[in-house]
Amino acid sequence: MKGLAIAANGLRKSYGDKTVLDGVDLAVPEGTIFALLGPNGAGKTTAVKILSTLVSPDPASGEIRVGGHDLAADPQAVRAAIGVTGQFSAVDGLITGEENMLLMADLHHLSRDEGRRAAARLLERFDLVEAAKKPASTYSGGMKRRLDIAMTLVGGPRIIFLDEPTTGLDPRSRHTMWQIIRELVSDGVTVFLTTQYLEEADELADRIAVLNDGRIAAEGTAGELKRLVPGGHVRLRFSDPARHRDALSALADAIGDDEALTVQIPSGGSQRELRSVLDRLDRAGIEADELTVHTPDLDNVFFALTGSAGLPHQSKESVR
């Protein structure tokens, strides 16, 4: 069985009397993508900074291990295992993209040759060869972001923290970034990312945690999270208007659409709930031409968990 790349118990952080993280547990298996979601100010960047040794957690926190190393006891070992791309760019605009890369190679104590090779390989991979000799201040936002991540990879980290890697990127650049992130993971790298984009978490993450009010409001796969909020339904489609009418009158809680000849029955996405819907259809002798299961999307989940009408702490949901 694979180990955990990141394990945190009761992670806490306050600034003055403001509690930012109020007991956060995290467990990220090696070689997976973990997405931390949350509204502005939820504490995502704070969590990334703590896990990457840039900010210290409150002493009341439990044990935090990153890359198998105790964060408090051996921050140097943690630093050697990780790469961090912050929410705000670390690119130096006054020097070229290539010089930025070589600077990182120096920081990682690569030899001159190794540094040049690593820089060339990564500039190529991130499609920055043409721009490599130009000052980074002339780069577009997307190019800067790519350079940022390329710089993070110079030291060959096994665990990468990406704080909002695609904020401000156009759809094409975003898809390129997703592709890069997937490639990293197929090489065995663990990725911890924060994002405002639910679609991004849905696309990339093996597991997603929603941070709200200093705590994890819910955690699970995208599918598990979607099943937490109402809005799921089974939709039946008929070609025969008479059978559509029969179905509608046989199912008390169903909502019909006379034009599309569809019937919607509220239902969560679980096997048990689906079976109960099918049993009801059987008993009523209803046979649809098409049956599809619809789950709410992550937007629904996000608003349900983080809105002003969000769940109070006591009703924290666990879907492990």
Ligand SMILES: Nc1ncnc2c1ncn2[C@@H]1O[C@H](COP(=O)(O)OP(=O)(O)OP(=O)(O)O)[C@@H](O)[C@H]1O
């Ligand atoms: N150095 C600091 N001193 C005081 N307060 C801070 C400090 N850093 C962060 N905070 C506060 O902690 C809270 C969480 O900030 P953080 O940057 O972690 O949020 P975030 O989830 O990353 O937000 P965003 O989505 O806007 O990036 C905010 O209320 C912020 O004002």
Ligand SMILES: [Mg+2]
């Ligand atoms: Mg942030």
